Amino acid sequence: MSGVQLDGIIKRYGAVQVVHGVDLNVAEKEFVVLVGPSGCGKSTTLRMIAGLEEISDGEVTIDGRMVNRVAPKDRDVAMVFQNYALYPHLNVADNIAFGLRIRRESKEVIASSIDEVAGILGLTDYLDRRPADLSGGQRQRVAMGRAIVRRPKVFLFDEPLSNLDAKLRTQMRAEIKRLHNRLGVTSIYVTHDQVEAMTLADRIVVMHDGRIEQVGTPMELFMNPVNTFVASFLGSPPMNQVTAKVEKVGSDFVGVFAGNRLPLARLGDLEARVGQDVVVGIRPEYVTPATDGVKDQVRIELDLVETLGSEALLHAMLADAPFVIKADTTTAASKLSDVTGFTIAPELIRIFDGETDLALAGQDRPA
Amino acid sequence: MTNMNLYSPGDKVFVYLCMFLISVFALSTLYPFIYIAAISLSTGFEARAGNVVLTPVDTTLAAYEYVVAQREFWVSYRNTFIYTIGGTITSLLFIIPGAYALSRPHLYGRRFWNLMVAFTMWFNAGLIPFFLNMRDLGLLDSYIGIMLGFAINGFNVILLRNFFEAIPQSFEEAARMDGANEFQVLWKVYMPLSKPAIATVTLFCVVGRWNGFFWAMVLLQDGEKIPLQVYLRQVIAQLSDDEEFTATLLDQAYSVETVTAAIIVASIIPVLIFYPFIQKYFNKGIMLGGVKE
Amino acid sequence: MSDASHIKPATKTAPISRGARIVDVLKRDWQLYVMLLPTIIWLLLFLYKPMYGLQIAFKDYSVFRGIANSPWVGFEHFETLFNNDQFIRAIRNTVVISFWSLLIGFPVPILLALLFNEVLNQKFKKTTQTIVYLPHFISSVIIAGIVIAAFAPSAGIVNTAIRALGGDAIYFLTKPEWFRPIFIGTGIWQEAGFQSIVYLAAIAGVSPTLYESAVVDGASRWQMMWKITIPSILPTIIIMLIIRIGNILEVSFEMIILLYQPATYETADVVNTFIYRQGLQGGQYDLAAAAGLFNAVMAFTLVMAANALSKRYSRTSLW
Numbered sequence: 001m002s003g004v005q006l007d008g009i010i011k012r013y014g015a016v017q018v019v020h021g022v023d024l025n026v027a028e029k030e031f032v033v034l035v036g037p038s039g040c041g042k043s044t045t046l047r048m049i050a051g052l053e054e055i056s057d058g059e060v061t062i063d064g065r066m067v068n069r070v071a072p073k074d075r076d077v078a079m080v081f082q083n084y085a086l087y088p089h090l091n092v093a094d095n096i097a098f099g100l101r102i103r104r105e106s107k108e109v110i111a112s113s114i115d116e117v118a119g120i121l122g123l124t125d126y127l128d129r130r131p132a133d134l135s136g137g138q139r140q141r142v143a144m145g146r147a148i149v150r151r152p153k154v155f156l157f158d159e160p161l162s163n164l165d166a167k168l169r170t171q172m173r174a175e176i177k178r179l180h181n182r183l184g185v186t187s188i189y190v191t192h193d194q195v196e197a198m199t200l201a202d203r204i205v206v207m208h209d210g211r212i213e214q215v216g217t218p219m220e221l222f223m224n225p226v227n228t229f230v231a232s233f234l235g236s237p238p239m240n241q242v243t244a245k246v247e248k249v250g251s252d253f254v255g256v257f258a259g260n261r262l263p264l265a266r267l268g269d270l271e272a273r274v275g276q277d278v279v280v281g282i283r284p285e286y287v288t289p290a291t292d293g294v295k296d297q298v299r300i301e302l303d304l305v306e307t308l309g310s311e312a313l314l315h316a317m318l319a320d321a322p323f324v325i326k327a328d329t330t331t332a333a334s335k336l337s338d339v340t341g342f343t344i345a346p347e348l349i350r351i352f353d354g355e356t357d358l359a360l361a362g363q364d365r366p367a
Numbered sequence: 368m369t370n371m372n373l374y375s376p377g378d379k380v381f382v383y384l385c386m387f388l389i390s391v392f393a394l395s396t397l398y399p400f401i402y403i404a405a406i407s408l409s410t411g412f413e414a415r416a417g418n419v420v421l422t423p424v425d426t427t428l429a430a431y432e433y434v435v436a437q438r439e440f441w442v443s444y445r446n447t448f449i450y451t452i453g454g455t456i457t458s459l460l461f462i463i464p465g466a467y468a469l470s471r472p473h474l475y476g477r478r479f480w481n482l483m484v485a486f487t488m489w490f491n492a493g494l495i496p497f498f499l500n501m502r503d504l505g506l507l508d509s510y511i512g513i514m515l516g517f518a519i520n521g522f523n524v525i526l527l528r529n530f531f532e533a534i535p536q537s538f539e540e541a542a543r544m545d546g547a548n549e550f551q552v553l554w555k556v557y558m559p560l561s562k563p564a565i566a567t568v569t570l571f572c573v574v575g576r577w578n579g580f581f582w583a584m585v586l587l588q589d590g591e592k593i594p595l596q597v598y599l600r601q602v603i604a605q606l607s608d609d610e611e612f613t614a615t616l617l618d619q620a621y622s623v624e625t626v627t628a629a630i631i632v633a634s635i636i637p638v639l640i641f642y643p644f645i646q647k648y649f650n651k652g653i654m655l656g657g658v659k660e
Numbered sequence: 661m662s663d664a665s666h667i668k669p670a671t672k673t674a675p676i677s678r679g680a681r682i683v684d685v686l687k688r689d690w691q692l693y694v695m696l697l698p699t700i701i702w703l704l705l706f707l708y709k710p711m712y713g714l715q716i717a718f719k720d721y722s723v724f725r726g727i728a729n730s731p732w733v734g735f736e737h738f739e740t741l742f743n744n745d746q747f748i749r750a751i752r753n754t755v756v757i758s759f760w761s762l763l764i765g766f767p768v769p770i771l772l773a774l775l776f777n778e779v780l781n782q783k784f785k786k787t788t789q790t791i792v793y794l795p796h797f798i799s800s801v802i803i804a805g806i807v808i809a810a811f812a813p814s815a816g817i818v819n820t821a822i823r824a825l826g827g828d829a830i831y832f833l834t835k836p837e838w839f840r841p842i843f844i845g846t847g848i849w850q851e852a853g854f855q856s857i858v859y860l861a862a863i864a865g866v867s868p869t870l871y872e873s874a875v876v877d878g879a880s881r882w883q884m885m886w887k888i889t890i891p892s893i894l895p896t897i898i899i900m901l902i903i904r905i906g907n908i909l910e911v912s913f914e915m916i917i918l919l920y921q922p923a924t925y926e927t928a929d930v931v932n933t934f935i936y937r938q939g940l941q942g943g944q945y946d947l948a949a950a951a952g953l954f955n956a957v958m959a960f961t962l963v964m965a966a967n968a969l970s971k972r973y974s975r976t977s978l979w
Contacts, residue, residue, distance in 0.1 A: 052544075073545065079540070082537070083537055087556060088560065099545030102542075102555075103546050150545070381882055382778050382779070385778040385779060390788065392772065395849070396794065415814065420820070460698075461699050464696070465696055465700075467695060468695040469696065474689065474692055484699075487703060487708075490956055490960045492710035492953075493714070493952025493953065494948070494952060495939040496716070497706075498939070548691055549691035550695075553695070578798070579799075580799060580800060599805060600801050624809060627808075627809065628809060631802050634799070638797055642797065
């Protein structure tokens with residue numbers, strides 16, 4: 001099992017603790033993405049796995065071996081850096097071969113490894129070039145080539161796509177995924193971009209303030225965020241959150257806010273919360289825009305329509321807070337400006353505790 | 368704007384005025400060199416009479432012939448090359464690894480070691496204790512004393528350290544993950560990445576060594592070991608007092624003035640040869656050594 | 661006070677002893693220390709050991725007894741120094757020469773940089789820059805040689821010119837009143853061009869859009885120099901000024917040794933040349949070391965004050 005285990009990992013800088021006991025099991029061949037806002041400790045965690053930061057407390061195990069005090073080079077991991085760290089004075093072939101030369105591999109091994117890696121990454125025609133003469137995407141490939149060539153047990157990626165423009169990022173994202181499918185090497189990938197996390201990960205680890213908020217497959221996290229932080233971090237645009245008071249009408253629950261009544265699912269947990277505030281989470285994609293005359297719609301004040309082509313974003317105000325709806329343009333393009341409210345199926349609403357921000361029990365949907 | 372087509376007439380006049388002032392300054396910089404070269408190529412009589420202004424009068428190579436016939440001239444010339452090359456190599460052997468170590472954030476006691484370097488720039492014991500120390504170390508009248516005794520200069524260390532620090536940490540980290548040890552990181556990654564800074568420090572060392580005079584004068588008594596600058600000083604100071612020499616002058620084409628000028632020209636020539644190379648780097652270097660932590 | 665207040669709060673993690681930590685660090689970073697060690701040893705041997713030797717300033721130093729075994733004499737040498745007219749004169753000369761060098765020499769490189777900035781013809785600019793930087797790379801012995809030749813009483817070009825204008829030859833280098841102008845002028849001639857690089861670099865850092873918007877607003881080059889260039893490089897100017905003031909006791913005594921003679925000691929002799937004559941030529945090591953210590957302490961104070969000042973001004977330390 002060449003997985004990676006983190007056991008209560010803590011990182012302290014002097015008196016300041018920045019990572020507070022992270023536990024994580026990364027299975028062999030799994031692609032795990034650590035995602036979170038800047039300063040959440042994701043990069044520090046990755047660097048502790050790499051051996052570039054000392055581990056203040058806890059244990060890191062790679063392939064069944066505790067590596068806390070093992071030098072980075074002996075951990076059998078390879079890392080792709082945000083700025084690629086390509087040596088400007090070496091050409092592509094020498095950049096790729098750098099690690100092999102340091103490890104005194106034979107000339108034949110080095111030559112065949114370069115050929116193989118260049119073939120995989122489509123760099124064969126660029127082997128003689130210096131990094132300065134390469135495009136952003138090519139540099140990115142060289143950086144990956146340098147990691148691949150050593151055939152490590154684990155790949156570590158530290159925001160590898162953040163220096164690329166949007167189009168190239170999409171393209172390289174797919175390439176990284178294909179590469180992983182092909183090589184099947186355990187990978188841990190750090191990013192602040194939730195789209196990268198959603199598209200690349202077998203499992204996503206959402207981090208915040210040095211702690212893990214939630215671990216799960218992308219769809220699990222998208223559908224069943226455990227708290228409002230995860231709910232607002234994943235998804236674009238983020239989940240709308242509205243504070244509502246729970247009331248019971250007959251055997252049904254409704255959320256009441258700003259003169260609106262929103263039917264809620266029949267959760268056992270809600271019984272005890274009648275009369276209390278909860279946070280109602282509504283994904284922009286899940287609502288159906290309504291025009292005048294639609295019954296039981298939640299009224300919004302439409303403010304701005306942004307058309308993106310196949311879809312449109314309706315920016316509105318609801319209970320004095322911004323509310324966003326993602327609408328299809330294929331059917332009702334001309335009517336978007338007439339939208340007066342929305343309807344949503346109760347089971348698509350995610351309800352969080354008004355004080356702890358944790359999701360109420362019993363509402364998870366199968367991902 | 369790279370041409371003046373779009374300038375107003377007033378601006379054009381202003382620019383020409385600037386160019387005029389620069390020309391005046393440049394010519395007054397250049398003139399003393401031309402003057403000294405002209406003297407070195409004139410006859411002793413004309414030089415002594417003050418008739419040389421811009422070009423050689425009664426052109427002769429007599430002064431140069433006299434100079435190149437002096438054994439001491441060649442000995443001191445050779446010594447200067449020894450001190451310059453040997454001293455610069457010595458300096459780099461100390462400074463490059465030292466500055467690299469000081470630039471590493473994870474170096475234990477880093478603040479203390481850096482302070483130890485910086486303090487030498489703020490406070491030094493002065494001429495006498497330094498001289499007594501060199502004497503106690505047995506480094507008077509010694510090639511090694513000159514090359515080793517001035518190997519490190521805090522400014523150069525800090526200049527190079529700052530450059531190393533500015534290289535993104537990920538270069539070191541990538542190399543370390545590839546299995547490189549600290550020596551390999553320095554040799555294979557940081558030194559190639561720091562060529563301009565190393566060239567600048569090398570340049571400072573070379574210029575300092577080539578021009579070094581005071582300590583060579585103080586520490587070296589042996590005429591076989593003195594560098595060109597000390598020899599030149601001796602010529603200037605002694606030639607005119609040397610009765611034997613002055614006596615030989617009457618029927619010669621050279622004079623104290625032309626011989627001094629010839630030695631000056633001879634010791635400027637190597638500087639002029641390397642000057643284009645020097646120029647390429649010092650612009651960058653002064654920026655590197657500029658005002659920054 | 662209760663007994664409980666004496667009990668230290670328990671630390672959360674097991675404390676690692678300092679010794680164990682150092683062993684750990686050495687194990688990890690021993691190669692770095694191998695790189696650092698030569699530099700540290702050199703500094704100790706050649707710069708810090710002489711500081712230990714400074715104690716002879718308070719001793720009756722004899723070569724045979726050595727530094728450690730020479731008897732203490734307290735502040736005797738300092739008393740001697742401050743009763744010595746030559747030493748007082750040397751201090752005065754140091755300050756006066758530095759002050760005038762600063763006053764006259766400081767603006768020249770700024771002016772040069774501003775002039776260079778106006779030149780659009782790159783070939784002209786490069787050529788003239790190459791010329792004015794050159795003297796910086798020439799040894800002071802050579803510069804002094806040229807000065808001596810140019811100011812020589814009969815053969816020198818300066819006196820040739822004076823004679824041509826109908827004046828009488830002046831024995832410049834033996835006249836105390838001429839020493840300072842010649843020395844300061846030589847310094848400017850040698851260094852002003854090179855010093856302009858710092859300001860040129862600062863000017864190069866000014867955003868071109870400032871000039872472009874000024875052009876659109878109809879400003880002349882002269883106005884742009886005053887309203888954009890000079891304000892933009894003012895921080896550099898102030899920092900350079902602070903550095904110069906901090907180094908005011910650092911007169912280039914090498915050049916003075918080369919140019920002065922007993923006849924001009926009156927205006928030319930500075931602290932370091934005084935030390936050189938008393939100590940290295942006269943063998944009064946202890947007295948000269950005392951003078952050196954006095955100079956070094958004053959210089960250190962000035963430099964520290966300058967650094968503190970620039971820190972306050974620029975929020976960046978000079979070192």
